[in-house]
Amino acid sequence: MAPKAHITPVVDSTSVFKDGLFDGKVLFCTGGGSGICKDMTRAVMRHGADAIIVGRNLERLKASAEELSKGTGRRCLPVQGDVRQPKAVQEAVAKAVEAFGRIDFVICGAAGNFLAPISGLSENAFRTVIEIDTLGTYNTIKATLPHVRVSKGSYIHVSATLHYKGTPYQIHVSAAKAAVDAISAVLAVEEGPHGIRSNVIAPGPIGGTEGMDRLGTKGADGLQNIRGIPAGRVGDVRDISNTTVFLFSDAASFITGHVIVVDGGNEHLRTFGLPYPEAVLDPQSVKALIKPRL
Numbered sequence: 001m002a003p004k005a006h007i008t009p010v011v012d013s014t015s016v017f018k019d020g021l022f023d024g025k026v027l028f029c030t031g032g033g034s035g036i037c038k039d040m041t042r043a044v045m046r047h048g049a050d051a052i053i054v055g056r057n058l059e060r061l062k063a064s065a066e067e068l069s070k071g072t073g074r075r076c077l078p079v080q081g082d083v084r085q086p087k088a089v090q091e092a093v094a095k096a097v098e099a100f101g102r103i104d105f106v107i108c109g110a111a112g113n114f115l116a117p118i119s120g121l122s123e124n125a126f127r128t129v130i131e132i133d134t135l136g137t138y139n140t141i142k143a144t145l146p147h148v149r150v151s152k153g154s155y156i157h158v159s160a161t162l163h164y165k166g167t168p169y170q171i172h173v174s175a176a177k178a179a180v181d182a183i184s185a186v187l188a189v190e191e192g193p194h195g196i197r198s199n200v201i202a203p204g205p206i207g208g209t210e211g212m213d214r215l216g217t218k219g220a221d222g223l224q225n226i227r228g229i230p231a232g233r234v235g236d237v238r239d240i241s242n243t244t245v246f247l248f249s250d251a252a253s254f255i256t257g258h259v260i261v262v263d264g265g266n267e268h269l270r271t272f273g274l275p276y277p278e279a280v281l282d283p284q285s286v287k288a289l290i291k292p293r294l
């Protein structure tokens with residue numbers, strides 16, 4: 001009988017990284033009111049940082065800020081603002097600096113997504129996602145940069161993997177995220193000499209997130225077949241948070257300008273039609289499928 005596939009365990013950052021890692025640091029996070037970015041904020045706060053979370057829905061932000069700060073001894077400030085409006089981001093930055101006096105870490109995470117074919121996507125719909133993801137990232141960088149220069153801090157941009165290939169119904173997000181990747185690379189090389197680092201986290205399929213809900217089809221949970229994920233499971237928000245803690249920590253001080261794909265190996269899999277993971281767990285089981293040597 002073929003051995004069972006290993007399922008990579010999900011761990012919390014606190015079991016790997018020390019508690020006071022980010023004591024005295026301040027995180028500015030767009031999109032921190034929900035999903036992946038909320039959990040990234042949670043993790044950075046759990047290691048000692050205060051945070052400001054920025055989004056459009058103030059009620060949701062307030063509830064998240066309360067939840068995130070509860071029992072941590074850290075402060076989380078919710079600020080309403082649309083990243084498409086440079087002035088709104090500038091005002092959020094001013095509030096962060098007024099409240100905390102500094103900004104060390106920035107997560108550019110605000111994003112928009114839905115499934116639509118080119119034929120069903122209006123010019124305005126395409127522009128809307130470019131404005132949220134790409135211009136929103138630029139607006140956030142512009143507004144935070146003077147403060148991040150002072151702290152010699154670090155940026156993480158939340159991107160995706162879908163633009164590495166032609167993903168149907170995702171022309172808007174593919175274009176937007178490719179631009180985000182490019183923005184991060186330029187930020188890394190221009191601002192490296194000022195002591196700033198910039199990296200991208202590209203999550204693969206992450207379970208239980210709004211993004212995944214939006215990309216799901218009716219009757220399915222939107223997650224790719226886990227048989228195509230070498231790590232044996234779909235992603236968990238903590239997988240992204242753990243990467244965040246590492247990238248913001250001094251352990252990553254020589255890592256900048258990179259895209260870190262966090263997808264359990266999903267993006268690298270090509271099987272030539274062999275059943276996966278059976279072919280690697282039990283080569284004998286697929287022997288009959290392989291042509292004999294010529």
Ligand code: COA
Pocket residue numbers: 111112113114115116120121122123124125126128129132210211212214
């Ligand atoms: N299919 C096709 N077009 C769509 C669409 C869909 N599912 N959803 C929205 N649009 C179009 C709208 O029709 C509109 O175009 P139009 O003016 O030509 O009709 C355009 O997109 C803008 O929509 P609107 O609802 O006015 O924008 P908004 O600024 O209120 O919302 C979105 C932005 C559309 C990105 C919305 O999905 C959103 O708020 N997303 C944030 C949360 C999110 O996506 N999280 C997941 C991150 S991975």
